[in-house]
Amino acid sequence: MKGRRVVITGLGAISPLGLTADDLWSGLMSARCGIDFIKAFDPAGFSCKLAGEAPEFKVQKYVPKSYRKAVKLMSRDIELSVVAADEAVRSSGLVTKATEQAGVNISPWRMAINLGAGVISCDLVELAFAVAKSITDGRFDIHKWGSDGLENLTPIWLLKYLPNMPACHVGIIHDIQGPSNTLTCGEASGHLAISEAAEIISRGDADAALAGGCEAKVNPIIMLRQCLLKRATSPSNDNPDAACRPFDANAQGCVFGEGAGVVVLEELDSAVGRGAKIYAEVVGTGSSNNLSGAYEHQEASGAGIQIAIETALADAGISPAQLDLIIPHGTGILADDLAEATAIQKVLGPAIRDVPVWPTKSMLSNTGAASGALDLIAAARAVDEGKIGAAKNCDNKAPGCELNITEQILEKDIRFALCCSYTFGGQTAAVVLKSFDGFAPNNQKVNMLY
């Protein structure tokens, strides 16, 4: 990347593996599976009955008292983002308005937020109370709906479901007055949001940013969509632990889930100046399109994924052989996994034998717009600790997949790590992280921005 250097100084994650980034990391390192039978609703009539659900939490705990009234405006996606953002900010050592104490150490004007989000599915039960009052002869009656039915919805109903609301609520809680954006590119959203936030800091429009993604996919309408598209697995309903099998010969589909991942990105001098812990540096980003007329699947050639990775590597100024870790999108949908494997193989060439590839969705499930952010958090921890986890459920690599999928935990210096993703519809993204060198954190408290 050109311009100012951007580092990661805070991590926050809520996922099927737990309520914190530590839970995410320890869960992944112990190959724990966060996938189980759906609890949020009765999935008996659904072809896929599995999901990755986050543990229970009370969002009030993560919201400052002065803003607690707004909790009733928060849909599940918003709640998830609030939880992850709280941890990310606290872990970074940045002090925002949210802590409701003196010592705010970043100017609200110099802070940005950039989240990936899905289209937030409205709560069908909430809607059903209104629909129930709009029925004539057993059918929905739009005239009744227009004249009376809709009156049963809370006036702010729409605001609970606009995709930009996670970023807006988090922005209010932490008093973020710089640029705020919400990227809605399906499962590529998390990486694209982090890429854009890094650009914003790099070009000087902010000194720090909350970036990542959130999505709550465990609701009937989203699950239905993925089932109808035949992306969701169905043969493994009785065996959640083995259901999602990225790059495995027996991969039979994806399992969807919920989560949010938020990182604090910070301009290098700002981070160093206040003695922040630096997990990794963001050094390269790339994005492209898979031009597939079958919008729900990727082109077999993986061309769009390949271009995103090549662009990110060029942006980082490194060769493919310099990579020490790849976290792929790896959904467990065989055709898409093979397209992604093909793309990675084309980029890496002979280095394909050496670079460890660590898919995570067998444990995390596919959390949509959050997935790229959760993977990037895993990559940042891997870079920081010099450890890579073992893949789960890839017992026999699918024919055609030549990736060096990790079979056990590896301990090694990781200088460069790559995360990549793609989505239904075809947008692709890749981000390169680099281990941070040259500065030992000294825990000095410096309020350099005020």
Place this chain on the structure above:
Amino acid sequence: MTNRVVITGMGIVCPVGNDVESTWRALLAGTGGMAETTIFDAATFPSKFGAEVKDYDFANYTKYPNLHSFANRGACFAIGATAQACRQAGIEIETDNPADGIDRRRMGIYLGAGEGSVDNDNFFGAIVNGWDDDKQQMDWSAWAEVAFGKMHPMVELEQEPNMPASHLALLTGALGVTRSCLTACAASTQAVGEATMLVRSGKADIMIAGGAHSMIHPLGVTGFNRLTALSTRNDSPQTASRPFSASRDGFVLGEGAAIVILESLDSARKRGVEILAEIIGFGSSSDAFRVTDMHEEARGAVQAMEKALADANITYKDIDYISTHGTATSENDSIETVAIKKVFKERAKSVPASSPKSMFGHLIGAAGCAELITCVLAIRDNILPPTMNLTDPDPQLDLDYVPNKARKAKVDTAMNESFGFGGQNNVLVIRRYRE
């Protein structure tokens, strides 16, 4: 070293016209695009009218309509607007062997695009089937019976907000950086702004940028009606959108797509294409105040406007025209006026500031780029589009809103403002191109 970013193509499909020139003629004539809602039966809704796109068929713009047969309304509009913009910019579409000298890896897409409408009959039908009135709860198996039986996978997929960008990728073959954002009513201004930054920093040579949206569907109108954001002047749709007037009672929901081709000056020169204007400044901010209201003192709006001016390296004294957000909600028009007064100081009352939303309605995600296009045309023709229906001025709102009639004026530099629900503020500054 940063690139200058210029506009080399424009396309629009909106309630007053299905291309740039017919839209511009309508706006200068003060013609509105409002009428009774026809897309669905809104007869009993609080707002029974809207500003719909008329007589439009996306198949006129593509050789492969089957590739887009499930595209949602917004995506269909985007296909036409993009085809128009590409034609003007000399970008070949739907070809594997383009001879336009553009590397597809250096051409990206950035949309502010909305979600597609739900599959209404089956969506509501499934809820009716699933609702257990005795227990006052949903029976998900009964819901799933209808949902799995009746809903179509592609219709469901096309509701995702990234899908318009997906259709444009297939249309144009773009393989460069591609993003889609949805920051409510500010989305396409933000998309054009961030896309400008991608060209400026050299991450792309060309960006196809803009917005596409249609919320004229039962749940969209329901949502805005519950917020009391929409005009309910059902007896007079054509005069219902009345930005800055005392009797304004909300916006008129519109729909459409607006696309600009952003290009590095080097690329545009090399290709020898006409340069329509230069984008010189972008400012983005958030209110961080309330999700339901704008900040009373227009904190975020002022910051975005000032950032855009600073980014352009000019001052408020250099702006000849402001294309306002001007929605005709009570709150927006008051606070936007406050913001303009703060930023433009002694010039506030003399800089013309109009709202094309008085004619084409509120295109939501597509609004910002549609209004950006009117700024380019104002510069081209030295004429300002009016704010229509401004017959009873609000005494508190005392700027020059270019009331009721287009006006000739020298315009070299224009500011385009967009403010979205949740406190999203995005502002662009464009200028007549000079060497």
